[in-house]
Amino acid sequence: MLAPILLTAFAVLATYLFRKIRWARLEQFKNIPQIKPSAFWGHLKLMGELMSSGRENAHPDEMFVEISEQLGRPPCFLVDARPASWPTLLVANHETAEQISRVTKQFPWAVPKSPSFQDVIHVVGYKSLLIQEGEEWKQLRKMFNPGFAPSHLITMLPAILGKLSRFLQLMDTYAATGEVFSLSKPIINLTFDIIGAVVMDTDVDAQHEKDEDRSQLIRLFDELSQTYTGQGQNIPWYFRPRLEYRRIGIARQIDNILKPIVRQKHAELKRGSTKGRTVLDLSLQGIDDLTEAYVSLACDQIKTFLFAGHDTTAILLSWTFYELSRSPRVLKTVRDELDDLFGPDPDPESVIAKLLAPGGEELVSRMPYISAVIKEVLRLRPPAGSARMSPKGAGLMMRMQNGEDVCIDNMIIYLCGHLIQRDRNVYGETADDFVPERWLGDSDTSERTNDDAEGSKQENKITPGAWRPFERGPRSCIGQELANIEARVIIAAIARRYDITKVGLGELALNEKGEPVLNEKGQYKVKSEVYQVSRAHRSGVVGRVRRPSTDSLQTIQVTAKPVDGMKVKIKLAPNATTSRPSVVGVGDLLNHR
Numbered sequence: 325m326l327a328p329i330l331l332t333a334f335a336v337l338a339t340y341l342f343r344k345i346r347w348a349r350l351e352q353f354k355n356i357p358q359i360k361p362s363a364f365w366g367h368l369k370l371m372g373e374l375m376s377s378g379r380e381n382a383h384p385d386e387m388f389v390e391i392s393e394q395l396g397r398p399p400c401f402l403v404d405a406r407p408a409s410w411p412t413l414l415v416a417n418h419e420t421a422e423q424i425s426r427v428t429k430q431f432p433w434a435v436p437k438s439p440s441f442q443d444v445i446h447v448v449g450y451k452s453l454l455i456q457e458g459e460e461w462k463q464l465r466k467m468f469n470p471g472f473a474p475s476h477l478i479t480m481l482p483a484i485l486g487k488l489s490r491f492l493q494l495m496d497t498y499a500a501t502g503e504v505f506s507l508s509k510p511i512i513n514l515t516f517d518i519i520g521a522v523v524m525d526t527d528v529d530a531q532h533e534k535d536e537d538r539s540q541l542i543r544l545f546d547e548l549s550q551t552y553t554g555q556g557q558n559i560p561w562y563f564r565p566r567l568e569y570r571r572i573g574i575a576r577q578i579d580n581i582l583k584p585i586v587r588q589k590h591a592e593l594k595r596g597s598t599k600g601r602t603v604l605d606l607s608l609q610g611i612d613d614l615t616e617a618y619v620s621l622a623c624d625q626i627k628t629f630l631f632a633g634h635d636t637t638a639i640l641l642s643w644t645f646y647e648l649s650r651s652p653r654v655l656k657t658v659r660d661e662l663d664d665l666f667g668p669d670p671d672p673e674s675v676i677a678k679l680l681a682p683g684g685e686e687l688v689s690r691m692p693y694i695s696a697v698i699k700e701v702l703r704l705r706p707p708a709g710s711a712r713m714s715p716k717g718a719g720l721m722m723r724m725q726n727g728e729d730v731c732i733d734n735m736i737i738y739l740c741g742h743l744i745q746r747d748r749n750v751y752g753e754t755a756d757d758f759v760p761e762r763w764l765g766d767s768d769t770s771e772r773t774n775d776d777a778e779g780s781k782q783e784n785k786i787t788p789g790a791w792r793p794f795e796r797g798p799r800s801c802i803g804q805e806l807a808n809i810e811a812r813v814i815i816a817a818i819a820r821r822y823d824i825t826k827v828g829l830g831e832l833a834l835n836e837k838g839e840p841v842l843n844e845k846g847q848y849k850v851k852s853e854v855y856q857v858s859r860a861h862r863s864g865v866v867g868r869v870r871r872p873s874t875d876s877l878q879t880i881q882v883t884a885k886p887v888d889g890m891k892v893k894i895k896l897a898p899n900a901t902t903s904r905p906s907v908v909g910v911g912d913l914l915n916h917r
C-alpha cells in the first residue's frame with residue numbers, strides 16, 4: 325500500500341522539480357541575451373569548457389569577452405551558473421551601466437552592492453564602507469570623505485614621497501644586478517606603505533625584503549589573503565568551518581594591532597600633540613568620547629583602505645610600466661613631458677625636490693600626457709569592476725535591446741569595465757589598442773570624471789560614462805584621487821631612470837639582429853600576451869596554479885592582475901646617473917621641509 329503512495333509522491337516531486345529547473349533555466353530570463361542554456365546545466369558546463377579551453381587561471385572577464393563576441397556584443401547578457409553562483413547579468417555598455425550606478429528614487433544611493441562582497445568580510449570587517457548600505461554607508465562616507473578630498477591629499481605629498489626611497493633603492497639594486505624580478509611585488513609593497521602613511525601615519529614596513537622585518541600587520545594581512553587563494557575557498561562557510569575559524573582568528577589579531585593605533589591617535593588629537601592630517605585623524609576630529617563601537621568602526625575602515633587601496637594602484641602601475649616598455653613613442657613623450665616639467669635632470673631626487681618645493685603640488689596636476697597614459701591603462705586594464713544586486717521584490721526593470729522590460733532583481737549585476745571600456749561604438753576600431761592620445765584634451769582622471777556636467781564641458785568627444793575604472797555615482801571609489809597622485813608621482817620619479825624589459829610572457833619579439841620590431845600600431849611586437857588573473861596572490865608573487873572552476877564568478881569583485889606578477893628586468897636609462905643619491909636624498913629632503 326505504502327509503496328504506490330511513495331512512488332506517486334516521488335513522481336509528483338520529480339515532475340515538479342523538473343518543471344521548476346526547466347523554467348528557471350529556459351523561461352525565467354529568456355528575454356535577456358544569452359548563449360543557449362542547457363535545460364539542466366544552464367551555463368555551468370559552458371563556463372567550465374570556456375575556462376579550461378582558455379588561458380590558465382585567467383580572470384573571468386576574459387571568458388565574458390568570448391561570450392559577448394559569440395552573442396554579437398549585446399549591451400548586456402546573462403550567465404546562469406546556478407547553483408554555483410547567482411544568475412549574473414553582465415553589463416557591457418555604458419548606458420546600461422549608468423542605469424545601475426546612478427541615483428534613482430528607488431535607490432537613492434544607487435543599486436546596492438552584491439552579497440558576493442561578503443566573501444571578503446574578514447579582510448575588511450563587518451562595518452566596512454565597501455559593504456555597508458543606506459544611511460550607515462552615507463554616514464561613513466561623510467566621515468571619511470574629508471581625508472580623501474583632493475585639496476587635503478595633496479598636503480600628504482611628503483608622506484607619499486617619503487615612501488619612495490626604499491623602493492628606489494631596491495630598483496637600483498635590480499638595475500645593478502640585472503636579475504629578473506616580479507615588478508608588481510615591490511610596487512604592491514610601496515603602495516601598501518603609502519596607504520599606511522596616508523591613512524594612519526604608521527609605517528607598515530611592507531617594503532622589507534625579509535618577511536621577519538615586515539610589520540606584524542602586513543604579515544597578518546598576507547596570511548589572511550593567502551586563505552583566499554586556491555580552489556573552493558568561496559563556498560559557504562559551513563562547508564569549510566576550519567577555514568572560517570582561521571580567518572576569524574587572523575582578523576581578530578589584525579584588530580588587536582589596529583585598535584590601539586586608533587585610541588592613540590584619538591588621545592594625541594585630544595592632547596593637541598598632532599597636526600591631525602591623516603585620513604584617520606580627520607575622521608576622529610570632533611569625537612569627544614571614543615567608544616569601543618567607534619574604535620571598531622574605524623578599524624574596519626582602516627582595513628578597508630589597506631585592502632582596497634594597495635592592490636588596485638599597484639596593478640595600474642604594473643600595467644603602465646609594461647605598456648611604456650613596449651611603446652617607444654609613448655615612453656618618449658612621457659619622458660619629454662617630464663623634462664619640460666622637472667628639467668633635464670632625470671634623477672628621482674631632483675624630481676622629488678621639485679615636488680616638495682613651493683609649487684610642487686601644482687606640478688602634480690600638470691601632467692596631461694602622463695595623465696592620458698594612466699587613463700588609457702585604466703581603460704584597457706581596469707583593476708576592478710562592480711557587482712550589485714537589486715533585492716528580491718524591489719522590481720528593478722531593465723529595457724533589453726528587443727524593447728522588452730525585464731525584472732533584474734535578485735541577480736548579480738556585474739558592471740564589467742573590461743567590456744564597457746572596449747565598446748567599439750564608443751572607442752571605434754582602436755578599442756583594443758593602447759592609444760593614450762585619444763584622451764588629449766580630456767586627460768582628467770580625477771573625481772571630476774564622475775560629474776557629468778563637468779564631463780560635458782570638455783570639448784571632447786568620449787562620453788564620460790564610458791570611462792569608469794573607479795565606477796561612477798555615489799558608490800564610486802573614495803580613493804580615486806589618492807590613486808591618481810600616487811601614480812603620477814611614481815611615474816614622474818622613475819620613468820626616466822629605468823629602462824624596463826619584459827621577460828617571459830609578453831617578451832618582445834626580436835629580429836635577426838636582435839632588435840625589437842614595431843607593429844603597425846607603434847608598439848613593439850611581442851611573442852605572447854600578458855593576461856589578467858583574478859585571485860589574490862601573495863604580495864604579487866604569482867605562481868600557484870588553480871584549476872578553473874565556476875566559483876570565480878563569485879569572486880568577480882577581486883582585482884584583475886597581470887598573470888606573472890609582471891616579470892621584468894631593468895637597467896638604468898642611458899642618461900640616468902649611475903650613483904644613487906636618491907636613496908639618501910629623499911629622507912634628507914623630507915627632514916628639511
Ligand code: HEM
Pocket residue numbers: 437453454455465628629630632633634636637640706707708709710711792793794795798799800801802803804806807
Ligand atoms: C587605480 C586604483 C583604484 C581603482 C581602479 C579602484 C576602483 C574602485 C572601484 C571600481 C570601486 C567601486 C566598487 C563597487 O562599486 O563595488 C571602488 C570603491 C572603493 N575604493 Fe577604490 N580603486 C582604486 C584605488 C583605491 C584607493 C587608493 C583606495 C584607498 C583608500 C580605495 C578605496 C575604495 C573604497 C573604500 C571603495 C568603496 C567606496 C564606497 O562604496 O563608498 N580605492 N574602487
